[in-house]
Amino acid sequence: MAEIEKRDLVSIEDLSTDEILELFHHADAFRDNLLGWSDLCRGSIMATLFFEPSTRTRLSFESAMVRLGGGVITAADEKNTSRSKGESLADTVRVVGGSYADILVLRHPEDGSARVAARYARVPVINGGDGSHEHPTQTLCDLYTLWKEKGRLEGLEVVLCGDLRYSRTIHSFCYALARFKANIVTLPYPGFELPDYVLGRLQRDFHVRTAAASVADLPGIAGSHNAAAYLTASQPHQLALYTSLTPVEVNRIDAIYMTRAQLERHSGEDIKNYPRLSSKTLNAAAAKDARLMHPLPRVDEIDYELDSDPRSVYFRQAELGVPMRMALMAFLLGRIQLRSKPPAHNSAATGIDARSGLRCRNERCITNGEGVRYLVRDFRIRDDQANSVAMECAYCERDLQIRYLGHLSERWYGSLAPGVANSVPLDQRVWFESDTQAEAAGYSVRGG
Amino acid sequence: MAEIEKRDLVSIEDLSTDEILELFHHADAFRDNLLGWSDLCRGSIMATLFFEPSTRTRLSFESAMVRLGGGVITAADEKNTSRSKGESLADTVRVVGGSYADILVLRHPEDGSARVAARYARVPVINGGDGSHEHPTQTLCDLYTLWKEKGRLEGLEVVLCGDLRYSRTIHSFCYALARFKANIVTLPYPGFELPDYVLGRLQRDFHVRTAAASVADLPGIAGSHNAAAYLTASQPHQLALYTSLTPVEVNRIDAIYMTRAQLERHSGEDIKNYPRLSSKTLNAAAAKDARLMHPLPRVDEIDYELDSDPRSVYFRQAELGVPMRMALMAFLLGRIQLRSKPPAHNSAATGIDARSGLRCRNERCITNGEGVRYLVRDFRIRDDQANSVAMECAYCERDLQIRYLGHLSERWYGSLAPGVANSVPLDQRVWFESDTQAEAAGYSVRGG
């Protein structure tokens, strides 16, 4: 009997669109009778490995597992772990995923750490947040909430507001909204715009087009509307609408997704005028049927007076996290089966290894952090063109623009002009971002 | 079908006297077969939210829930929680009490925090200790121990010894002893006397009378007997005995309740001569049938030599905590029903809101702490007399003496002379402690 390959959830793209929708229906069943499933995962153990503080996420997972009848073991505080004796993440997950637990949930401050865990652990790994990279279960819960509130995802107008730069929640959510063909309106606090690599990936992988946006007045999000942008996955023939000089006018808002400033991921930035939503915001005509979402915890971004507004769904959002996570874990543990096909794109596959001389440019990437002593650097080709190759780190998925190609045994390198690649056998190709990098690695320019 | 209102245990007064006695009998059944109830609360989840360290209380609750077959999720360390990102307690309990857990146990450093949790959470809340306010499950366990040891509570002579000022355990215990008509002898360490607001409440709500006491010699409780007081809930015709100039003589002691100095709640006080009980203490004739109790942990207040004395019941007291908490949780989760009536006095009810201009004078009250940004201040009238009204904060239950009444829309105020209140319609009444407070709020003296 062939062993079934284990599934992980490191990135929201590890689940296909159909699988996600199918999981929503399972989540509905769990939610309808939250206390009735205590035999489904009996005997199974989930380990929560949290190298960053987070009550909300950890308790939500633990509740989900206990409601499924499974057991929980927890390492919630970095100071309490073997890491203070210098153990690698790879070793930790090999041990804990050996016989201790049947599924792992990891939260870790370094980008790409969840992929490392998934590669080394024998059991399914769920990313509970890895640095600024992704937080896919939060995204599943957000999508599930939106889907339940609005009955669909396609064509929704979703405003993202506040800190769009450091919030991994926002990044995962953007990719997912694009995939489900919702339109995104970004209203960042100045200095906290969506990073270029997120925009790049939205364009490359999801064919999202960007236009300037003009948003109907939303009091409380002061100063932000200047930078409003409209991101849409609409088909080309509709897109013409958005490429004129006139910005896209947004007159109907289906959801406002608010975030707190992720102060723990940056410093020094001034957040004096950070947006603060009040009943005035929801009184705007465009927000008549909007849902107000927030991943929580909130600080001061949403007035307490809004808590009783039926359009405020942030507590419902948290509540739906448990049945959603129950569905996900029951699936990964093989206790429920999905009929839908898994994603064609396999984000777990390895690509081009360290021999290439490349180094991830993301300083928060685990390959530049705790993994530096044992990880083989690994890159995937995203886009292969005549004069340059777009790659991404297989761990943190940050882009890298390749402009030079070298020959491993002959020790020469040259610009990526058309045809150059073909002159080097596959197993001899070495990639460089710059000539400096090539020279530093001991390569000389071809014919130089 | 009408939904049954949830019950909380914030104050020991949230349970009626009959309910408490009925819970004792349930606790007996749990204790007789500690390992035999693992199906009673199957599927239910308890969340322990501990914002102050406490192994003892937390483990006792967790053990009780596990013995009932339920699940446990734990946030045991403030630093590990979303509060470090600035989340309010109200938000935390709304999320955790949303779908994560079916019952919450809270320990929190601020007085009144448990009432806040009970108001915002959808599920039952148990107060595991809120600042210096109350710790009602400790009181239940103490009463249960005393009841089992002595077969009754009424008429017992209970000596309270050590730190009576900062020990919330002692405060809850006093109210409960008064309710069950036990007599209290206070032997505080100098400077650690029972606070006036506790005495006030004992007199007002439980009709307790106070007299000086003369206690038979109890070696080890040096220096304390000078300040001995006798608190009794006896009927008026008996009370005459205690109001003579001669202090009440206490010759039979049923229990000595010893406490450690709550050093974490104060500072600088000298505890060099803090009482220390030894076998000499129990050798005193009056203590012949006494039971020696202590909420634990002890530091040095009780000599280790006393551990083997059959009258030392402090470890039994801890042991009984588990079956007692099992009974309480099974009741709050609706798995066992009580035939007794709930208390007539509803301490969960809201009273007079912030509009009154009042502010709780207890600086440790949550309305002056983390709740200041979202809580509506709330006061209850305790005693309504001609020239003054006694109120208490609906959160921390601290007293407030009202001497001025104002008119909301007409912006005047005046002394609470007889008849003044009637001249102001109910929905226009604003209360003040002092004229300064009224002036600061923008009110002018009537006719001034």
Add this chain to the structure above:
Amino acid sequence: MAEIEKRDLVSIEDLSTDEILELFHHADAFRDNLLGWSDLCRGSIMATLFFEPSTRTRLSFESAMVRLGGGVITAADEKNTSRSKGESLADTVRVVGGSYADILVLRHPEDGSARVAARYARVPVINGGDGSHEHPTQTLCDLYTLWKEKGRLEGLEVVLCGDLRYSRTIHSFCYALARFKANIVTLPYPGFELPDYVLGRLQRDFHVRTAAASVADLPGIAGSHNAAAYLTASQPHQLALYTSLTPVEVNRIDAIYMTRAQLERHSGEDIKNYPRLSSKTLNAAAAKDARLMHPLPRVDEIDYELDSDPRSVYFRQAELGVPMRMALMAFLLGRIQLRSKPPAHNSAATGIDARSGLRCRNERCITNGEGVRYLVRDFRIRDDQANSVAMECAYCERDLQIRYLGHLSERWYGSLAPGVANSVPLDQRVWFESDTQAEAAGYSVRGG
């Protein structure tokens, strides 16, 4: 019906050799179907009391208990416990072992602490590591791994490498290997040799003989081979082989047990050239069939390249920890019975009490630490000879050499010459290490 005496696992010697082998077979059954035992310990609760950080050991125990269907309550961080209020370990285990839990697992920084816990708790206590004393469940897992890999233990050649001084794991392992008649080759990092008291106990209790060893070249363990020693439990007629001037040549290695430097237990030592195993080490002819073991976490002692070598069994070692601990706990909880006899030697028995005037010389012993205020010092006679008596502390098992005997009521003392002991009645004997100690205790030399 006579109550069955509870069993503890404080020292590996608390289990007989036959019991250990029988537990291995039970562990095999648990391992074959890790998820199939969730009814065996239903209703029972394990408390993990960890006063030192350790993810690995704690999670392994918790996983084992959950897989047995039992419940877990955890106090994992000293700062979170009542100890910060000054509670004694004895009080903690009496409370937690009262009604909270049915079995306790303790990790504690002081030597002998686990014996204290075992004496005061009403329920079985497992030592999860007490200072530098013992860590017997790690030893059980190590033995179990070796036994599974090699099919036997007797006659195996086991190389111990690295920090043999501060690693309690190594100490317990040595005693056990000696008991199972395996041969030990010590290759310590200079300054980290096996302590004299461990060697002494190996010689005294297990009749182990020591010889110099010459080990076939093992690259990576640089500098260590100079100090190689061979410890064998072989019978006298074979021993002649090892007592010649020529050191024992070790040409076949069955296992290399590597340890990290226990930096938290010492300071200042230079570990610049600490051994580091790589594929070169395993390429040595003598290591052809060796198994590479490590208690984990590793720091840099084993190259990551070795992880894929089939002889590297350190992750399997960790994996086997769960079924091994399941077997142990099911046994201690009375859910499985062993047919084998318990050890004849009862290491839990009390010996000669404090009256003797003796004080344990181990400054890390709990009798000199937190127990000083309540523990009765306690010593056992190990070896009784004409001029001296070898004793050991009944808590931390450290040796004490007694050279003087005193008379309690007559207040004299004298050297332990032959016959002196007989002149003092048993209940009047007082023991001293030195005349200074005797004089300090107020005794005068006999006839002096």
